[in-house]
């Protein structure tokens with residue numbers, strides 16, 4: 001399944017951008033945190049939990065979520081599900097909640113998975129939006145309408161208005177970079193897709209208001225021949241549309257967007273990436289396209305980490321690292337975020353690209369052209385935390401701790417971004433790991449770790 005030809009927008013300039021992630025920590029070099037968490041079992045929320053509540057009203061839209069709808073940040077894809085009948089696929093929107101003067105009409109689809117039949121899934125593209133503007137939007141028109149809002153990203157760092165806004169409201173994430181594994185429906189009997197619906201209702205309080213940039217994880221695959229389900233990623237691709245065609249990709253699993261001052265590349269750990277494959281060829285063409293004058297920050301998202309020192313999923317990212325790491329160094333990627341491992345870890349700037357089978361140079365080395373790798377698979381899940389670490393802590397690992405949490409990346413300008421990881425047990429403002437990240441093109445000095 002997939003989107004239609006979402007249009008390309010116009011280029012945007014430098015901006016201040018705060019990105020909220022789903023897990024993360026600060027420097028000092030080779031720290032294994034001694035923080036001891038209270039023992040809390042990973043207990044599944046029951047189907048009647050308050051966060052799964054169905055919104056009131058006949059056929060009321062639920063599981064509302066938005067993501068960026070184009071390459072540049074001037075479009076939004078609004079998605080929602082109606083349970084009883086299709087209803088309207090239209091979205092009314094505008095810059096005042098009292099005057100929703102624009103309308104866009106989307107599409108509706110359903111899918112079946114074993115004996116589960118989804119609700120009516122709507123996807124609607126709102127395009128030609130103004131930069132740095134609050135929009136209100138209504139779904140469920142004609143039956144049980146619900147209204148939400150979002151903000152488009154700023155166009156230019158030169159905008160005094162944008163700067164003032166950021167000064168007044170620091171550290172409020174504006175976009176969520178989600179590194180994969182959404183509902184975990186595949187872990188329930190018959191891979192019960194009802195869990196996609198409960199998860200969709202659970203996260204609606206955030207996903208309806210700010211774009212979540214999606215990355216496919218292994219729990220999205222849902223390959224279940226024993227249930228007659230042989231098309232991988234069916235629930236994920238039916239429910240979560242992404243603007244992959246806008247960046248010249250042929251599949252929703254790898255794509256890029258530009259959002260304010262960041263160029264964000266999403267890679268697919270579970271699609272082919274060997275030489276000559278579509279993903280390989282796309283990335284080979286994509287990296288030279290990144291214009292660091294227009295988007296100073298180059299960030300990559302993937303599910304399976306390359307630099308991980310936990311005894312979970314150890315070296316699973318190795319084959320992709322072998323294929324793509326020389327490009328990350330050549331094009332000076334600033335940061336790589338991955339999930340998969342249910343814990344937090346931050347690397348030094350390292351690379352491991354010198355090896356040629358016969359020279360024996362197979363150990364990661366410090367490299368100021370290389371990204372910082374952050375494993376932030378600690379958003380929370382029913383499988384619990386990964387606590388078993390490799391010992392001793394390898395040289396590439398700067399900080400690691402097995403706690404649930406999230407991180408905020410606060411891009412200040414083209415040279416500086418502040419990064420902080422927050423563990424769930426602490427107060428909201430506490431950063432358990434934090435550091436200033438220096439841009440690899442505009443300020444390529446070593447960070448102070």
Ligand SMILES: *[C@@H]1O[C@H](CO)[C@@H](O)[C@H](O)[C@H]1NC(C)=O
Pocket residue numbers: 115190
């Ligand atoms: C779906 O099928 C499974 C067995 O494969 C059965 O246990 C379950 O009750 C069925 N659910 C529905 C909603 O029919």
Ligand SMILES: *[C@@H]1O[C@H](CO)[C@@H](O)[C@H](O)[C@H]1NC(C)=O
Pocket residue numbers: 160161164
């Ligand atoms: C820039 O924004 C600040 C803070 O809002 C304001 O005091 C100042 O007058 C603005 N300057 C210009 C040129 O817009």
Ligand SMILES: *[C@@H]1O[C@H](CO)[C@@H](O)[C@H](O)[C@H]1NC(C)=O
Pocket residue numbers: 011291292293294
């Ligand atoms: C990069 O963007 C700048 C600013 O828009 C532009 O002047 C420059 O030509 C672009 N570089 C390339 C190689 O396209």
Ligand SMILES: *[C@@H]1O[C@H](CO)[C@@H](O)[C@H](O)[C@H]1NC(C)=O
Pocket residue numbers: 311388389
């Ligand atoms: C940690 O992982 C190692 C390697 O897989 C294993 O040998 C060891 O038993 C594990 N320790 C615990 C406490 O599970």
Ligand SMILES: *[C@@H]1O[C@H](CO)[C@@H](O)[C@H](O)[C@H]1NC(C)=O
Pocket residue numbers: 412413414415416
């Ligand atoms: C960029 O942001 C950093 C951190 O806020 C600040 O110290 C630096 O002066 C800024 N650079 C410019 C050119 O504004």
